[in-house]
Amino acid sequence: MKKLIVAFIAIALVTVSCDKKETTxxxxxxxxxxxxxxxxxxxxxxxxxxxxxxxxxxxxxxxxxxxxxxxxxxxxxxxxxxxxxxxxxxxxxxxxxxxxxxxxxxxxxxxxxxxxxxGSKNQELYEEYQKVNSRFKDESLNLIEAKFKALKRQDQKAIDSITAKGESNTKRKYLFATNFAINNKDHEIAPYIALAEIYDINIKFLDTIQKSMTPKVANSFYGKKLTKYVNDIKKEENK
CATH class of the missing domain: 2.60.40.180 (Transthyretin/hydroxyisourate hydrolase domain)
Incomplete structure (x- = not known):
């Protein structure tokens, strides 16, 4: 009887463990x-x-x-x-x-x-990222409108100034995205931002993000994609 009870408990524990795994x-x-x-x-x-x-x-x-x-x-x-x-x-x-x-x-x-x-930590981080990133997007739209008006009135000085501001805005946007990804290297939002937001940035920045990922993140869906993407770019550059 004692052996039967022990066996029943063991089966129950395995069942609970499997249920937890399915939920996870x-x-x-x-x-x-x-x-x-x-x-x-x-x-x-x-x-x-x-x-x-x-x-x-x-x-x-x-x-x-x-x-x-x-x-x-x-x-x-x-x-x-x-x-x-x-x-x-x-x-x-x-x-x-x-x-x-x-x-x-x-x-x-x-x-x-x-x-x-x-319920999602990555979602929380994504919303945090978007709050700041939206400012860069708004600035970009404002500059596009300003440049269109400057082109219409053929104001070259204004065009050059707006172009410089646009380039500066893009650099700040990419730098923010890079830093955000590195600062959150233990979450899957890091490789996602690299792939979705700054995929065309200089490879050294993507390489830094890729190398900063924790093992868990590196083995995730987006982590594997980022590693492959970085390796593919390096192969092309070394041809």
């Missing part, structure tokens, strides 16, 4: 789209530069949703809303998914900008 390796996504009564939500990912649906959730009356997706490594995913009536531009929420529990709260009227995403 997967994304448990919950959320609510306030105001949505009918429609379909699609979970998408980028495959060979195109967005591909990996899961779908039908909304019929209840705006809350829940699904589990196999996810072995943190990766940028998209929550796409098919409104069934119009192809609104405000229909795709970008979120940095990672194994575990993530919640997305949104509303029908302001689907993207009104979304609140919790």
């Amino acid at each position: 390796d997967g994304l448990h996504l919950t959320g609510n789209v306030k105001g949505l009564k009918n429609g379909t939500l699609y979970i998408q990912k980028v495959v060979d530069t195109a967005l591909v649906a990996i899961d779908s959730i039908k909304i019929e009356g209840n705006s809350a949703f829940e699904t589990t997706i196999k996810l072995e490594s943190p990766e940028m995913l998209y929550l796409f809303l098919d409104r069934g009536v119009t192809n609104s531009l405000d229909n795709n929420i970008m979120f940095f998914a990672e194994p575990g529990n993530i919640n997305i709260e949104a509303n029908l009227d302001n689907f993207i900008n009104g979304a609140k995403i919790t």
Whole structure:
């Protein structure tokens, strides 16, 4: 009897361990789209530069949703809303998914900008990055407008000045992105920023980011991609 009890406990522990592993390796996504009564939500990912649906959730009356997706490594995913009536531009929420529990709260009227995403450390860091990066984007747009006006009135002095400011803004943007990636080398946001935001920067900066990654991050989905990308550039340069 004692042996049977020990065996039962051992089996139970293995079962619990397996359950925990399944939860760890997967994304448990919950959320609510306030105001949505009918429609379909699609979970998408980028495959060979195109967005591909990996899961779908039908909304019929209840705006809350829940699904589990196999996810072995943190990766940028998209929550796409098919409104069934119009192809609104405000229909795709970008979120940095990672194994575990993530919640997305949104509303029908302001689907993207009104979304609140919790449960992902990489998402928190991405939002922190975007707050500063948006300033560089705004400055770039302002300079483009100013340059267009200067070209229209053929003001070469103003054009040269605006061009110099634009180059300075780009340098500051790239330097910020590089430093942010290095400072967060223990999170998958680091190689993602390198690949998505500053892929065309001087190879020495990408190389520094790649070498700074922790072993866990280096072995992640984006970590492996960054390593391959850097190695491919070096091979081309050495030809």
